[in-house]
Amino acid sequence: MKQDLAERLAHGELHCIGVVAPDLDLLARPAPVRLATRPANDAERARLMGLRDEYVQLSSRGRYVDAAAREWRQLPISWRMSMLMMGGVGQDVDSLGTLALRDWHEMPPHEQAEVRGVVRGAKKHLLRLTALAARV
Secondary structure (H helix, E strand, O other), X not given: OHHHHHHHHHOOOOOHHHHHOHXXXXXXXXXXXXXXXXOOOHHHHHHHHHHHHHHHHHHHOOOOHHHHHHHHHHOOHHHHHXXXXXXXXOOOOOOHHHHXXXXXXXXXXXXXXXXXXXXXXXXXXXXXOOOOOOOO
């Protein structure tokens, strides 16, 4: 009897529970969620990215802040210089190598943002490369 009732509930044959006691209907289907149909504009996207970074900082208690510094430290100087140059950092300085030797935390936030943008673009484009990386 219980198994038959469970099967009928699973197949959606019994609808009387919601009619008799709608507050007790634990199997009611939730209303479908309607998502926004328009894409976020640049200002909204920047605000959302800022909120994301803030919540990561709050939830991680700063554990991931050092990850960027560690990754920057592990990069060869030539890669650091390339990223700074691609980000437009240090165009008015004679020695780009001096800027590349700085620790991640010594860089101003706008320079960090430029480097992060270059890295995002590099990840997007360089992950697709296979033939150029082949040893043929």
